[in-house]
Amino acid sequence: MNTAPFTTLFVICTLLLQTNCYTFKGITIAPGVKTVSVDNFPNLSSNVAPALSQTLTEKMKNKFASETRLTLVPGGGDAEFTGAILNYFIEPAASGAGDQAALNRLTIVIRVEYTNSVTDENWSQTFQQFENFDRNANLSDAETELIDLITTRLVDDVFNKAFANW
Numbered sequence: 001m002n003t004a005p006f007t008t009l010f011v012i013c014t015l016l017l018q019t020n021c022y023t024f025k026g027i028t029i030a031p032g033v034k035t036v037s038v039d040n041f042p043n044l045s046s047n048v049a050p051a052l053s054q055t056l057t058e059k060m061k062n063k064f065a066s067e068t069r070l071t072l073v074p075g076g077g078d079a080e081f082t083g084a085i086l087n088y089f090i091e092p093a094a095s096g097a098g099d100q101a102a103l104n105r106l107t108i109v110i111r112v113e114y115t116n117s118v119t120d121e122n123w124s125q126t127f128q129q130f131e132n133f134d135r136n137a138n139l140s141d142a143e144t145e146l147i148d149l150i151t152t153r154l155v156d157d158v159f160n161k162a163f164a165n166w
Contacts, residue, residue, distance in 0.1 A: 026164045029068060029079075032118040036070040037077030041110065045088040052085060055147055056110065059155045068163065079162065083112040086126065090139065093132045103132045106139075106146045112158050125161060129153040 038060045043053045060081060065072040070079065086109045093105035107130040115122050129150045133142050 027068065029070065029163055030116075030119045033078040033116060034071060035073045035077040036064045036068065036079045037073050037075050037081070038064065039075070039080075039082040041083050041085055043085040043088070045085055045109075047088045049088055049143060049147060051144070052088060052108070052147055052151075056085065056151045056154065059151050060158065063155050063159055067159070078116065078118045080115045080117070081112060081158070081162075082115075083110055085110050092135075093130075102135060104135050104137075104139075105130050105132050106143075106150065108147070108150045108154065110154055110158075112161075114158075114162050123161070127154050127157045127161075129157070 038057060041053055041056050041060075043049070061072055064070055064079075064081075070077075088106075088108050090104050090106050093103040107128060109126060109128045111124065111126050113122075113124045131146045131149050133139075133146060
């Protein structure tokens, strides 16, 4: 039996898989885009969580630096992210006995402006994420963990909008 066609097919498939590994995540960054910058995201909400602005900004920087080939620069990157935290609020999430909330919901809303000076792609979008927590929990005890969960999702949303064609 002649195995040459199977060997050739195997080699071709292997090469195709190796050259396209970076696109399995669905990440698309134009070849000319080399740098990324993330400005500080100030908290413009009437409710202020002291660490929120820094947490969000640092998570964005870390995500773009670690999951892309882009070099993080302090300002004026080929891909540039600016914006602000627009809202940070708690509201009842689920009804419980006696007309009291069984769960509370912490919601964070951000506005992001994206400018790509290489491709001339620009957009501005509001992103919102939330996390429910027990109504008996003290917010100050749970706040750090809630902010961590919510900002991770917000950063993923921004990343996907900018680089994942979702």
